[in-house]
Amino acid sequence: MYRVPTGQVDFDNFAISFGGRLRRDNRWVILADIIPWDEFEKRYSAQFKSKTGNPALPVRVALGSLIVKEKLKFSDEDTVQAIQESHYLQYFIGYEVYKDEKPFDASLMVHFRKRLGAKIIAEVNELVIARNTPVAEDQEPKDPPSSGGQVEENKGQLIVDATCAPQDVRFPNDVGLLNEAREKADAIIDTLVAVSPEGTTRPRTHRKVARVKFLNFIRRRRNTEKTIRRALKCQLQYLGRNLRYIKDLVDSVGVVSLSRRQYKNLLVIHEVYRQQQELYDSKQHAMSGRIVSIAQPHVRAIARGKARAMYEFGAKVSLSVVEGFCRVDRLSWDPYNESTDLQTQIEQYKTRTGHYPESVHADKIYRTRENLKFCKEKRIRLTGPKLGRPYKETEENKKLLRQLRKQERMDEGIRSEVEGKFGVAKRRHTLSLIKAKLRATSETSIMLVFFVMNLERILKEKLRLLFVYLFDLLVNIANFMKSQLCSRVRCA
Secondary structure (H helix, E strand, C coil): CCCCCCCCCCCCCCCCCCCCCCCCCHHHHHHHHHHHHHHHHHHHCCCCCCCCCCCCHHHHHHHHHHHHHHHHHHHHHHHHHHHHHHHHHHHHHCCCCCCCCEEEEEEEHHHHHHHHHHHHHHHHHHHHHHCCCCCHHHHHHCCCCCCCCCCCCCCCCCEEECCCEECCCCCCCCCHHHHHHHHHHHHHHHHHHHHCCCCCCCCCCHHHHHHHHHHHHHHCCCCCHHHHHHHHHHHHHHHHHHHHHHHHHHHCCCCCCCCCHHHHHHHHHHHHHHHHHHHHHHHCCCCCCCCCCCCCCCEEEEEECCCCCEEEEEEEEEEECCCCEEEEEEEEEECCHHHHHHHHHHHHHHHHHCCCCCCCCHHHHHCCCCEEEEEEEECCEEEECCCCCCCCCCCCCCHHHHHHHHHHHHHHHHHHHHHHHHHHHHCCCCCCCCCCCCCEEEEEEEEHHHHHHHHHHHHHHHHHHHHHHHHHHHHHHHHHHHHHHHHHHHCC
């Protein structure tokens, strides 16, 4: 059940029990004015179909709490405690009076991430960007020119790149993954045996022996290919036997006695066993859709080729930056080539602004023949070196090549902005390690990172304008006092 609030909080009437007033220049007060809370009530209320039950908390409480958590890099419990202790945070999430009590249970933060979702966060982000980006008259969408009309001019810069948002998962190891699956299968067997008819004996799974063999394997300083295959074969045999026992028990008692988590784990374990058996038989180490975590089966390995790690495990994100604002154009758990997103990103830029960008600043991986052909047709300059051999320097083209190298350095400097966005998202925010467990909540957490970064950019601009206004006001007051003093001196 959901009830739409009757009105938004009045800044001047926010009551503080211990006296005093809120400061208008506080960052949380300015952020509360930036976000259009009323326009998202319909989107959020659509999540609630039932007309009965306890009313859900308003969207300002839900979205505001998630923004506080992301901006302060707190856990769910610390976020609730910080809101309880701060009257500015209570105003930010829509309270009319300061209350020295727990606003809600920390477990509701998970429901907030589920209900809002990545799609709603993207809509909020787009609306906030549109409200804080000045749009000139000549930037409004126009009808396409006729054959005899003037060709529309390209304007602006589009910066694109992709990165991985690592999940909080244990580094995958085939033997370790099979051992974890075996242990969870043992727990499922215990549950099924407990509800079996009287006299049913528990099948022998040799869990202690399997555990000892796994510990002996991981404690070796170095494992050869032969010892690894022997350990894989051993764990596969133990797990395969457990799954056969589970099948027999399920045929007799059913799966009703299993919890939702156990049933989900059972489905994942079956797929892990199938994949690992196929890899063992074919003597390969990679396959499409390979599961690397039983608790988070949606996580995949993303090849990055970085110096610190060749692979990262999480979602891959394609980002576009226009005038300092970030937009997530694609979020996928499966690996993909980011160069395939470029044409879609350019068309989305035209949909928003009404014209194509003058230049697209991207990495070398985007300079495919298809993308170069597309950009040439749209009169867009795709930055970077040309395909094939570089130009041979001669006396005739020496000056031209110098200009081209200078242009490349300038383009690379512009492209570095998106790298800076990734650095801020991973160092100052939580993109370096997404701790949400579910697929939907992880996507919401990723989208929130870039949404909060855009809010911080708008906040800095608001504070800068406030500082300029106060400085001009002081200068005017000083000039007025100086003129008054001079007039008095002349009169004397």
